[in-house]
Amino acid sequence: MSSEAFVTLATNDNYAIGAMVLASSLRKVGTQKHLFILITDNVSDKIREVLNKFFDTIQLVNLLKSPDPKILEALKRPELSVTLTKLYCWKLTQFTKCIFMDADTLVVQNIDELFERQELSAVPDIGWPDCFNSGVFVYQPSEQTFNNLIEMAARDGSFDGGDQGLLNQYFSDWSTKDIDHHLSFIYNMTLASTYSYLPAFKRFGKNVKVIHFLGSLKPWYCSYNASTKKLNTFIGNDHAREFIEKWWQMMVDNVHPVIEQLNIVGSMSSMAISNPNQPSSSITTTTADDDRYQAWQQGQMDYLGADSYDNIQKRLDQSIHGQQ
Numbered sequence: 001m002s003s004e005a006f007v008t009l010a011t012n013d014n015y016a017i018g019a020m021v022l023a024s025s026l027r028k029v030g031t032q033k034h035l036f037i038l039i040t041d042n043v044s045d046k047i048r049e050v051l052n053k054f055f056d057t058i059q060l061v062n063l064l065k066s067p068d069p070k071i072l073e074a075l076k077r078p079e080l081s082v083t084l085t086k087l088y089c090w091k092l093t094q095f096t097k098c099i100f101m102d103a104d105t106l107v108v109q110n111i112d113e114l115f116e117r118q119e120l121s122a123v124p125d126i127g128w129p130d131c132f133n134s135g136v137f138v139y140q141p142s143e144q145t146f147n148n149l150i151e152m153a154a155r156d157g158s159f160d161g162g163d164q165g166l167l168n169q170y171f172s173d174w175s176t177k178d179i180d181h182h183l184s185f186i187y188n189m190t191l192a193s194t195y196s197y198l199p200a201f202k203r204f205g206k207n208v209k210v211i212h213f214l215g216s217l218k219p220w221y222c223s224y225n226a227s228t229k230k231l232n233t234f235i236g237n238d239h240a241r242e243f244i245e246k247w248w249q250m251m252v253d254n255v256h257p258v259i260e261q262l263n264i265v266g267s268m269s270s271m272a273i274s275n276p277n278q279p280s281s282s283i284t285t286t287t288a289d290d291d292r293y294q295a296w297q298q299g300q301m302d303y304l305g306a307d308s309y310d311n312i313q314k315r316l317d318q319s320i321h322g323q324q
């Protein structure tokens, strides 16, 4: 077994779909590295079956039942539970070096060269470039580091309530200590950069190796027409659209056939690709009925049903009008 791995995390079926697309994209660019996913109880059995086809190892972690008192102490802050799950990647000491990638990333060129970098290497966050973005990072598994991180989470919390704040607190000299720990932006290009610095994107965009769909508009919330290879509705610039369509094309070409082969589309009563911020009833697509199944066969996949546009619109309204 290779001693180096790409590691991701999914705590629900939505992110698991993202993880499958990520894994497909990694294989498509020819990596031979181990593909590893951490999941929690909430990932459905059907989706786990599909994940098996994409990942070499699926590891279930269940923090809530963890016997470790330090973890339970930290879990008094429920919003940290997902954060702590990501930290579990440090426990994979069967590997000497790993690259953690968020489930909302897509690889478009081989990135195996990152295994030559040291812990902790990452890309500056475009919101505050003295902090790194924790969507892609090179690290070295270690029980000691894991314990230190959990201790810090329990003691100090995280300044942004997520793993990114905590990791930046822990690796606090990242921005000043060693420039070799700064990865090029091409390893974690966030879509917002196509809005905030378009000329740079036009000049360097072709070099991009990893796209990160950071923020609340995840590709799986968009509705895509596989016949026209276009998003059905999309508010945003053409570059962002192009990347989301790339994600969807990977989904249609590599993930959907596996789901179909396992006969999940026909047998599932509902496929809950839902947004945790919205009531799930309004955005659950029932795939069992014949009409939906036929639509799938014709490439008309609309995971979120007709309501997806409304939900995106609502979220955009919230950000434009500043309502939380």
Ligand SMILES: O=c1ccn([C@@H]2O[C@H](COP(=O)(O)OP(=O)(O)O[C@H]3O[C@H](CO)[C@@H](O)[C@H](O)[C@H]3O)[C@@H](O)[C@H]2O)c(=O)[nH]1
Pocket (backbone or CB within 6 Å): 008, 009, 010, 011, 012, 015, 082, 086, 101, 102, 103, 104, 105, 133, 134, 135, 136, 160, 161, 162, 163, 164, 165, 213, 214, 215, 216, 276
């Ligand atoms: O309900 C959830 C939420 C997140 N994740 C996993 O955690 C990652 C991070 O969440 P994400 O929604 O991708 O966050 P971002 O929109 O990317 O926001 C930023 O803030 C997060 C919290 O600090 C960091 O984890 C991210 O790396 C950083 O890019 C995901 O990709 C998944 O792998 C789940 O499995 N389930």
Ligand SMILES: [Mn+2]
Pocket (backbone or CB within 6 Å): 102, 103, 104, 105, 135, 212, 213, 214, 215
């Ligand atoms: Mn992310």
